[in-house]
Amino acid sequence: MQKSTQITEKSKTKMRYIPNTEKQKEEMLKEIGVSSMGELLKDIPSSVRIKGKLNLPEALSEEELKEKFYTISKKNLDFFSYKPLVGAGAYRHTVPEAVKAIVSREEFYTSYTPYQPEISQGNLQSMFEYQTHISRLTGMEVVVPSIYDGASATAEAVLMALRITHKNKIIVSQLLHPHYKETVGTYTEPHKTEIIQLPYGNGLANIEKLESLADDDTACVVIQSPNFLGGIEDVKQISEIAHKKGALVVQVVAESMSLGLLKFPAEMDVDIVAGEAQSFGMELNFGGPFNGYIASKMKFIRQIPGRMAGETTDKNGKRGFVMTFRAREQDIRREKATSNICSNHALNIVVSNAYLSLMGKVGLRKIAEYNVKAAHYLYDKLLESGKFKSISYPFFNEFMLYAHNESKIEKALIDNKFIPPLRLSTFYPELEGYMLFSVTEIFTKENLDFIANLLGGQMK
Amino acid sequence: MQKSTQITEKSKTKMRYIPNTEKQKEEMLKEIGVSSMGELLKDIPSSVRIKGKLNLPEALSEEELKEKFYTISKKNLDFFSYKPLVGAGAYRHTVPEAVKAIVSREEFYTSYTPYQPEISQGNLQSMFEYQTHISRLTGMEVVVPSIYDGASATAEAVLMALRITHKNKIIVSQLLHPHYKETVGTYTEPHKTEIIQLPYGNGLANIEKLESLADDDTACVVIQSPNFLGGIEDVKQISEIAHKKGALVVQVVAESMSLGLLKFPAEMDVDIVAGEAQSFGMELNFGGPFNGYIASKMKFIRQIPGRMAGETTDKNGKRGFVMTFRAREQDIRREKATSNICSNHALNIVVSNAYLSLMGKVGLRKIAEYNVKAAHYLYDKLLESGKFKSISYPFFNEFMLYAHNESKIEKALIDNKFIPPLRLSTFYPELEGYMLFSVTEIFTKENLDFIANLLGGQMK
Amino acid sequence: MKTIYEKSVKNRTGYSLPKDYFSEENISNIIPGYAFSSKEKELPEVSEVDVIRHFTKLSKLNYGVDDGLYPLGSCTMKYNPKINEKLANLDNFIYAHPFAAEDYVQGSLQIMYELEKALKEITGMVRFTMMPAAGAHGELTGVLIIKKYFEDKGKPRHKMLIPDSAHGTNPASSAMAGFKAIEVKSDERGGVNINELEKLMDEDTAGLMLTNPNTVGLFDENIEKITEIVHSKGGFLYYDGANLNALLGIVRPGDAGFDVVHLNLHKTFSTPHGGGGPGAGVIGVKEELEEFLPSPIVGFDNKRYFFEDPKKSIGRVRAFYANFPVILKAYAWILSLGADGLRNAAETSIINANYVLAKLKKYYKPAYDRTCMHECVLTGREYKEYGVKTLDIAKRLMDYGFHPPTIYFPHFEPYAEETIMIEPTESESKETLNQFIEAMIKIAQEAKTQPEILNEAPHNTPVGRLDEVAAVRNPKLTFKGQLWSLKKLKQQ
Amino acid sequence: MKTIYEKSVKNRTGYSLPKDYFSEENISNIIPGYAFSSKEKELPEVSEVDVIRHFTKLSKLNYGVDDGLYPLGSCTMKYNPKINEKLANLDNFIYAHPFAAEDYVQGSLQIMYELEKALKEITGMVRFTMMPAAGAHGELTGVLIIKKYFEDKGKPRHKMLIPDSAHGTNPASSAMAGFKAIEVKSDERGGVNINELEKLMDEDTAGLMLTNPNTVGLFDENIEKITEIVHSKGGFLYYDGANLNALLGIVRPGDAGFDVVHLNLHKTFSTPHGGGGPGAGVIGVKEELEEFLPSPIVGFDNKRYFFEDPKKSIGRVRAFYANFPVILKAYAWILSLGADGLRNAAETSIINANYVLAKLKKYYKPAYDRTCMHECVLTGREYKEYGVKTLDIAKRLMDYGFHPPTIYFPHFEPYAEETIMIEPTESESKETLNQFIEAMIKIAQEAKTQPEILNEAPHNTPVGRLDEVAAVRNPKLTFKGQLWSLKKLKQQ
């Protein structure tokens, strides 16, 4: 801290975000009935007060600020032009500008939680609509439209399963996104929950092993599909095994775009879906804010965490929406709440609502199909080249390939303005040499031909 | 054009901007009572119809479009980072982001001329407020808040002077912006107006010459101040001379920022101000849209061109605003209107209203002062270096210097991310070797020291 | 609501400035006394918070296309795509200085060049200028080109023919260009009266300014005959492109014999209207007029874009090249639709207008009882007897949540009086049109049964009907406040 | 208004897709039968125009900070600067992939690093994690860190002390972290009851979660005593930073003895609330807790920014590093204010709250009759006898154009019942506060004279008071329409 005696004097700098002038503040102090600012601060023991003044950079004008941040931003890659071949829980899909125009409306982004429904119908109806979208994508009846992200939604879904089953052991697929797995660990750690790993083979969870791992103490089986390698799991079969042992099934959907093409989780007898909606209109933003959701059967509604909207009527019978089943929440139930969650990622509800409305029934399907086609096209091309090896498994828009020389590939790609795929050894030492490719609709066929050529041909 | 027979078939492509589906259109055709689209086109002789189909690039998806335009934009310089030492009628000032947020409200940019005042009070009150701003900057009573730009506003002001005086000869300062001068020429050409050039010397108009040039046939004297060289004219003296001969004085203000610091044109007995408000919140945008304004005395109101707002009341006595003195306009008066202008640059009224409200009384003055200080600082430094020569004249934020080697200077500047000053020989052959420097508040002292060093020191 | 001046508080701040490290030299030593103002100008003093809230409130008193149907006839209030706004705001475009060397603005030049190429294909013209800032500005430019052509030939012409149905800017532009505007009557089918045209067209007449489809929404069936008459006397056919939306991909004005064309990019090509502008009124011409275009125009040698100067240019009509972002947005729109999409837009706009016409003609007698193009012109004549003016009908529509159509334009006798000109554009859905139609029918009933509701309308708007006469009688053109007068300030 | 589903029209299109040049291979050959859905999912079918208008309408049913006073106590609804939105949307930031190599994201890392540096200075803490997505998320992270500390020492503790005035997230977070939440009563001055604290604090107690100023808007005068008590038993003092706005530049929690601090960047640091989020609940700790922070955190070797892993990390609490744009906006705000500006914000917020308190205390009895910090807590108790609930008062405020304050929180006996918690923030001007005060006084009068107006309020809002009980009794959580049910779909 800088030493200075005259702080209150100095704080008289004019600031465009603070309307009241010094003169007004003095008038107000008088009307309050105190002689000085100091009198209002009298409860603060001088021992805990700042002696000097904070040691921060001098205030910047707006233009100085802009120059500073532009300059910093240029220390990043020109990411718009670098299409990522990496996904792994963060997917670059196209985001219609209409979505951005919508969430730039101050009424959406400068408001807060709809505590007062009469002047928050915009947010509330949007929550309700989005709950409907997710319900129609998953087949589930109850949808919590915003948990921070897919990882925390997964952790919350596990806690929910523990509460429902009153058991304290869970089986987690090794192909659950490693960050999600870690988050589940963090959240369950205080409860000393036993976590059993469900091993994998051939790009999918080893379902046979599940038979032997699941027992009557198992609260739930957590299975991600498409899994971290992009593999499409036979969730129904997993549900059958789990349910036989009285365990719930939590399906994690880290790439929600897959819901455009794959069966309803409900149809697979899943009990709780924990999803990440980033693909529905959110930019990558270096990893956040994304938006998690939890969807489940009606019978679990009182154990679900987080805020939901429900339809009701006003005194004249006019339809309106409110936050509902609030008795689960921390502001009412405190330590007995289903979760501590308060602020969530609400603005991204509007984002995904707008996104899914624009894409609609047909569009979402077509994009999902494009993703599948494009990913398989690249996969086939790369294998054809003979430079890569693979095991074969059904996948959505991500796949792994064994690459002889990861760093060469990375260099070739970055030199040609593509962000390289993920080295799987980062998370799976046994997958040394394997890379996880992600291909979405931002890649044209021309792009993929170029990449296939680059990695499969020229490069030695 | 491409040949094709089945156009109407092909036009059935789905398009996200066109809601009605093919099925709906067919239903509507039925309800209209025609058997086909063709029947609605029956008035169009086949001889004038397109035979094939337009030869245009295939429709792009939004993402393809975005990639295309991003790519094209990168063929421009990274202009944000290149501060321009050139102004010459187009000034880079700082634009608060609040201004941009405001004009991004759909209610402003997707509406049209406030023909229906009851649902256009936003635009109308904004016009009224901006008229007030300009009135308080110029001292004039009547303000037309939007003519396309400063050049066309100047031309319209001249036509206005011709109508008021019923004379057909004008005296135009040679230091009127050359583009404005040319525009005045284009607009007056059909009227065979005699245009006399008022010569210059020492960076200012030659006022003595005016005495001899002005006569009883002179409709007006058109004087720009600050002039094209940045020089601050003694407008009052010009007014005296002009008025003695019964001529009006049109003051052109191409750099309206100067109004933050200079006397009211009204105080200089100017009759009509023709201004360019670009400096009040508009980005350069490669030269447009900017926004012209005309301000004059009350007695000329019936000869003024363009749209104005006025205060009135509704039936309950509530204050409201309407477009007023409409009987001057083309939609009512047709060939007898004071101008043909219809759409103008209305959105920029909101821009400048927001800008001037933010800057306010003190801010605008301070910016103007900063401009003066910064420009004179660079001027002094460059002269000190001995590498430049100049004649001395009072200037605002632009000045000319004689440079020994223009192309070396240009290269040094561009290599260091500055857009070089204008070569004055472009417009004034007699000023071969002179360059016109512009310095605004986007230049820090550090920038100017760097430039002074670069051009005055190292460079040989 | 209060004006921004009424929110001003002494010493309140809405700005931020770069640090001023220059010497404390007194500015009054730099600026000559004849020009130096010793006082600040009396602008308001408000904070950024105040400004944002003020303008947010103001915005909510407005109605835009994003709020719903905006069927202003002749204005083509179509949807303004959001992506186009984004692209027009890319940094490399918005910060481009117009005096930067050509090599540094190749991107901007490419956009201008490529839009021109597309417009040439769409209209059948040979060369375009992007300079005019609006339709009327384009008209002036266009007729000046025609004028100069004749002067250049040594045979100046002095008259310009203009149908009675023309927009006011047509005669006004002609007059500004020094032509005598001669009115041509419409015939009973709504087109140009051919006989009269034949009589009026002579060798002192520079040409005819025609809107087609015209302002009653009808395609002039006699277009070939018209062309022939005008051309036979050496005149030019000027195309007012305000209504091109109906013809996209169906007719190219160039093919139909037009020699000069202006396009309102802010109408047909979807760029937003901005509360009254900026738009763009680009002008396309045939070969023989090319050399008269305003200077400069953009050329391309297959490697590099550059400016070039038409040989006998009429000169500039503004300071710089174009309303660049408008140019860009129009091009983005064309690329997003492609040939099929353009035709789809035209056809859908025609279907939409005819649908409204078909549903409403029983209630509001059309100016001409024919199918129409992209807009239909109804009239409110029948309700006069109930003491209801067309204006009342328009005002009442606001209570139903719609922006009213254009009214009292076009106006010419005996066909087009008390007109209601409805242009729904292709952006409107059948459902929206149905709601509008329903409202119009209700209003027709109200006109007969409760005319005073209409006379007093609107009822649900931020202000009621405003007194325009008082505004002229007692002009208040600026906010005065208690304190401000120029004289007082000077005395201080 | 209609839901987007009620606007759906079969085959209507709102999307555009890249050209699909891949072979026409049947997707069902690629995707295994156990997972392949043969049908599209039943989302709505609407155009871009429909969507823009739908959401524009929805937006107008909301109330935001840009619309006016939003005095929600404990939420710090301050102005959200527009420039910060712009900067957070720079392309190089928004398209940055979290798995891009460190060398490619030096800019993003620099922002995180520099914000941390500034926050360390502002709070007096030693190290921060940017990971928590909100305040509650930060709390969980913070208490998990404390928990792990004790476990690591081999002496796990099981209880956490929480004042009765604490926000609901405090006990909820403690419970999630496996602590037993023990309530500490407030004393008659509004602070922590020191005697009780002394009794409750023991060596199985991990610490105390304290909000200071607390939720009745009072600075706990006994802070030094509290610190001493908690520290003397080896416990940690957790700082709930929701109310830091009052202390910017005046007190650093670290100096006041706090060991763990969470900051709500969406409150104190001006990042917008987004209708309920995203915000950020960053956590700062003292030295001894540093090694337990979630992994990774950002380091800098004076040349290059990099991620590093705290040695004994509690592990991740989410997938990636931070809500990056929130981080950026908070930093931009700090840089725009500087040290003096921060202090100015704090002082002005305190003056504003006291001004409201002084003007309203006659009408609404304060929970504690003292001057307050940045928010004041009044009560609506006196109007109960007229049949008016605090809820009625809040609802009536909407009719006067204001967002109501927080009500019924804090809630603890006997001091804080029927509470009205008003936090004006430094963004509000005296004029706005006066308008609010006037409305509150009018409502106080109405409560006595026309209580039914309040009971029935609001009257001028898009919907009237909504039946929350019915929403639970007959839950409608999704739009059903006539056609949709999962079972039906499966059968098709």
Ligand SMILES: Cc1ncc(COP(=O)(O)O)c(C=O)c1O
């Ligand atoms: C038929 C017609 N011509 C010309 C114009 C003038 O266009 P602008 O307003 O762009 O100057 C209009 C504008 O409404 C019009 O409708």
Ligand SMILES: Cc1ncc(COP(=O)(O)O)c(C=O)c1O
């Ligand atoms: C005192 C206090 N603590 C914690 C929180 C929780 O913060 P968040 O909503 O960001 O999770 C709040 C939020 O309102 C609060 O007021």
